[in-house]
Amino acid sequence: MTTHAQSERRMLCDELERRGPDAPTMCAGWATRDLAAHLLIRESRPDLAMGVLLPFLRGRLEREHRALAGGDYRQLVARVRDGAPVWHPARLPAVDERVNLTELFVHLEDVRRASPGWEPRDLGAELQSVLWRALRRIARLIFRRSPTGVVLVAEGHGRYAARPPGKHGTVVVRGAPGELVLFAFGRASVARVELQGEAADVAALRAARFGV
Secondary structure (H helix, E strand, O other): OOOHHHHHHHHHHHHHHHHOOOOEOOOOOOEHHHHHHHHHHHHHOHHHHHHHOOHHHHHHHHHHHHHHHOOOHHHHHHHHHHOOOOOOHHHOHHHHHHHHHHHHHHHHHHHHOOOOOOOOOOOOHHHHHHHHHHHHHHHHHHOOOOOOEEEEEEOOOEEEEEEOOOOOOEEEEEOOHHHHHHHHOOOOOOOOOEEEOOHHHHHHHHHOOOOO
8 A cells, every 4th residue: 555655755765866965955954965864864763863852862863864964875865765664663554654744745845845946746635635634633732832823724624723822913824735734844935825914923923933
């Protein structure tokens, strides 16, 4: 059974191969080789991946990241294409879909949208629905530090109150589910969404940083 996560992985690796190791991405300071190294560590080295959160592991994480990014690029992308190791729960399609879909979708767009002339993909109704459900599961966590209230509106899919108003009012963020996912994951500069609310509230939301 082919899942959406598997399809996104295949297209991401195709794009990484096509662009080569030194192409820009939407991840600040990262070329395509750095993004591929990040993906491999995330799946195959959970002991190091925790270095994002645990300062005492950060040095080891950075050294391994540099080593992978500086190695054979084609081999690196091939390892990402192979997916999680055999011992990893994400080898199960249902787990892969739940834990990897948004990650792979966002990083594919990180590569696509970093160069001029990009256009949004036609994701299809099913993938848009799956992305909307995935975003709703994690939206409150992502927007927990938002200075404004946040209501996500995906036309044809529904609306979701991700954050109640605090010192600022509420901002309504409208867009297709895929674009809302990109906005939520910090890609506001390339996410095709519409923000509605008081000017000061919209500015505060645009300036905020989100994350899980």
